Amino acid sequence: MPGGMPMLDCESVMRQLWDFLDGELTPERMAAVRAHIEMCKRCYPQHEFEQSFLDAVAARRRQHSDPQRLRRRVADALRAKGLSDA
Amino acid sequence: MPGQIMADERKLQRDREFHAEALRWLPEVTRFALSLTRDESDADDLVQETYLKAYEAWDTYTPGTECRGWLFTICRHSFYRRRLREERQVTCDDPELEALAAVAVHASARQGGYADLFARFDLSEAIDRAIAALPEAFRDVVLLVDVNDQSYEAAADTLDVPVGTVRSRLFRARRLLQEALIDHARDAGLVRAQTDAGANRHES
Numbered sequence A: 001m002p003g004g005m006p007m008l009d010c011e012s013v014m015r016q017l018w019d020f021l022d023g024e025l026t027p028e029r030m031a032a033v034r035a036h037i038e039m040c041k042r043c044y045p046q047h048e049f050e051q052s053f054l055d056a057v058a059a060r061r062r063q064h065s066d067p068q069r070l071r072r073r074v075a076d077a078l079r080a081k082g083l084s085d086a
Numbered sequence B: 001m002p003g004q005i006m007a008d009e010r011k012l013q014r015d016r017e018f019h020a021e022a023l024r025w026l027p028e029v030t031r032f033a034l035s036l037t038r039d040e041s042d043a044d045d046l047v048q049e050t051y052l053k054a055y056e057a058w059d060t061y062t063p064g065t066e067c068r069g070w071l072f073t074i075c076r077h078s079f080y081r082r083r084l085r086e087e088r089q090v091t092c093d094d095p096e097l098e099a100l101a102a103v104a105v106h107a108s109a110r111q112g113g114y115a116d117l118f119a120r121f122d123l124s125e126a127i128d129r130a131i132a133a134l135p136e137a138f139r140d141v142v143l144l145v146d147v148n149d150q151s152y153e154a155a156a157d158t159l160d161v162p163v164g165t166v167r168s169r170l171f172r173a174r175r176l177l178q179e180a181l182i183d184h185a186r187d188a189g190l191v192r193a194q195t196d197a198g199a200n201r202h203e204s
């Protein structure tokens, strides 16, 4: 099939699933894995499970309650060490 | 005194670079410090220490290279210097075998009725505990890649290990976290109600 995407089997998709979810594959690989997952009864649930796991972990990213206060504190400490206000 | 003026000029230039290249990453360094300390006041101390060390060592920074990774490295070293060092030797498995092991974890999750565990339940505190319980080398990659959204390459740069090591540690760490969270769900009886309802329907 000229111009078609390489056919992937389930095992090779599973081997690359984390790299795929992390966006670490080449654009061609990303497209090929995505195409397989969308139409595969075995790989799709696995993909959903792992994606929901990564979303839950990423949601543990914390925000500082007062970033401006911290910025002032760091700036003051640096100024005391000689940093000029460039 | 032209020599003095030259020195002042150089210092000003150096300080300008520090502002432009190092201080712009303050929000990212803060977020990374928060994920390491899990305590805001400890994070504040750690961020300040990181920037003071970075300023002192600014001449060793190569302009144009990944400054955020350089700051993360200083931050991480400062953090671990305050704590007892853990065993740093970790066996490094084939990342692809680790990736395949995820299939087995998912299969056991489905069997236990936990296929939608992460989508359905708020596991925030259990996730924090599970990350904290990971061995240091595994915790590092999870914090960098999964919590602080770094690429494999940026994480490898910060940790000064090959990208392949980041992948294998990351995939192993994810498996350890999932197993811990599935254990937690089982102990907390998170899906018992659903399973019982299914069993009752089956019996009647």
Ligand SMILES: [Zn+2]
Pocket: A009, A010, A011, A013, A036, A040, A041, A042, A043, A044
């Ligand atoms: Zn498949």
